[in-house]
Amino acid sequence: MHKIKVDDKEFEIFLENDNLNKRIRLLGIQINLDYEGKCPLFIGVLNGSFLFMADLIKEIDVPCEVAFMRVASYEGTSSSGKVKELIGLPDDIEGRDIIIVEDIVDTGLTINHIIKTLKEKNPASVRVSSLLVKPSALQYDVEELAYVGFEIPNEFVVGYGLDYNGLGRNLNDIYRATEG
Ligand code: 5GP
Numbered sequence: 001m002h003k004i005k006v007d008d009k010e011f012e013i014f015l016e017n018d019n020l021n022k023r024i025r026l027l028g029i030q031i032n033l034d035y036e037g038k039c040p041l042f043i044g045v046l047n048g049s050f051l052f053m054a055d056l057i058k059e060i061d062v063p064c065e066v067a068f069m070r071v072a073s074y075e076g077t078s079s080s081g082k083v084k085e086l087i088g089l090p091d092d093i094e095g096r097d098i099i100i101v102e103d104i105v106d107t108g109l110t111i112n113h114i115i116k117t118l119k120e121k122n123p124a125s126v127r128v129s130s131l132l133v134k135p136s137a138l139q140y141d142v143e144e145l146a147y148v149g150f151e152i153p154n155e156f157v158v159g160y161g162l163d164y165n166g167l168g169r170n171l172n173d174i175y176r177a178t179e180g
Pocket of ligand 1: 109
């Protein structure tokens with residue numbers, strides 16, 4: 001088994017780049033069919049989605065636009081605790097067909113918040129493409145989750161845009177944390 005160390009943690013190979021690309025090609029085909037005659041706006045959630053976005057967008061052959069935004073979370077003063085703020089959201093999304101591009105959906109809290117905030121700006125439609133989803137960790141019903149690359153177990157993964165302590169985003173493949 002191909003093992004690597006990222007910072008202080010050991011990881012083993014999980015999804016190879018070939019495998020990722022094959023799946024992403026299929027997601028592209030599906031999106032092209034679904035958005036025929038439209039001009040979707042892809043919005044990537046930084047930092048994790050940058051490689052997935054780059055590979056996904058190359059498979060899209062309907063006219064489209066690409067933008068990125070980020071979610072900043074900080075401890076709020078309210079009793080609800082964590083406050084999440086969307087930074088760099090494109091201004092004019094009214095009437096647009098939005099496809100949010102995420103690296104991973106874990107509990108679904110982040111993507112739920114992003115969807116809610118985007119919908120306040122009256123887009124024509126909002127769907128989500130996430131490379132990875134951990135179904136057993138999901139705590140929210142995300143009905144907009146239309147284009148999923150891989151459903152994975154509830155394990156910590158790194159590589160292909162995903163980081164551990166800021167490191168490992170450059171890895172070509174996706175690795176999972178080894179036990180212990
Ligand atoms: P959620 O709000 O869905 O619980 O968490 C989503 C965010 O948590 C992702 O955008 C990502 O930043 C982080 N995350 C969740 N699981 C993993 C994982 O296995 N690996 C990495 N690198 N980040 C993760």
